[in-house]
Amino acid sequence: MANHVKKGSWTADEDSLLSHYVTLHGEGHWNSVAHSTGLKRTGKSCRLRWLNYLRPNVRRGNITLQEQLVILQLHSRWGNRWSKIARFLPERTDNEIKNYWRTRVQKQAKQLKCDVNSKRFRDTMRLVWIPRLVERIAATSGQSLPACTETSTSTPTISESTWDDNSVNADTSGWGDGFEAGWWEEDGVESSFESLWTEENIRFLQQQLFD
DNA sequence: AAGATACGCAACCGCTGCGGA
DNA sequence: CTCCGCAGCGGTTGCGTATCT
Structure with missing residues (x-):
């Protein structure tokens, strides 16, 4: 009615x-x-x-490096299972993670001229971006890095059973200098994907993807 | 300065699965 | 077993704001 x-x-x-x-x-x-x-x-x-x-403790904006890492890791494993991913980021909503993915990641995939759901893009994410992000976080925090740093006592953690080791251990040697400079450069808390996407890096990634 | 365009986010829509009657 | 209502999920849309021309 x-x-x-x-x-x-x-x-x-x-x-x-x-x-x-x-x-x-x-x-x-x-x-x-x-x-x-x-x-x-x-x-x-x-x-x-x-x-x-x-809801209390909902945080919006300023997706941190650690949060980006968790999102990238979990998405490479589970795909668009936003609510599942959101359980590992208790202060973030599935909607926000979904929006983040669509506005930031998909946009950049488009720049690379490949589908965000393609195996190539996922592999690049898993084998290159994530390990590099891990390095960046470790470098800036000065500590060894658990896959998920946003955990609390009541928060699920990314256990080995839920995560492929090869993503972290991927051999990224041979990926050239294009990735060395400017990767995930911090610009305060706002630092993010953007710094990754220099013309140079995009060209390099395209080469890697389509060679 | 103003209009056009792009972007980011909040909210809606449709579908699915589950539990109770 | 079937039906129905509800909660939750993921995709999509629409609007306000920022940036560009």
Whole structure:
């Protein structure tokens, strides 16, 4: 029945109502939220708003090197299983990880003129980018690096059983100087993919991919 | 300065799986 | 066993903002 379901951006009042409800009753039973609070939103919408925005400890923006590493690692193994990947980054939502992948990684794959889901791109990610990222993080943090650094006591870790060793041990010798300079250069917390994508590196990667 | 274009993110949509009746 | 409703997931869209021309 037409119950004037509201769509679009949430207002502060709606956020407040939803937060209050979940604080009192806990997560779940999303369809009853609308009835109880008077919100003109679907249960789905309430759930999404809570999980992606209102939930405590949700962090947005500034994907760190460590987080990038986890995302790249897990995506190379599981593909677009965003919620599964998000379990390893408890402060990040599956939606944000998905957006990060689409806006950053896919864009760069396009620059390389290959499909982001192609084996070639995945192999490049797994055999070259990730090991290099590991090196960068180790270098900047001055410590040996577990695959997942965002873990807490209640957070799953990437165990050996869930992770291919060969991705980390991949032989990257012979990948030339193009990767030595500028790879994952830090620019404060904002550092990220972008520095990777110099013209030189893109040309080099294209060569490697299509030779 | 203004319009066009690109980008990033929040939110919606459709599908699937699961559990209860 | 089947049906139904709900929660969750992944893909997609739309809008606000930033950048370019």
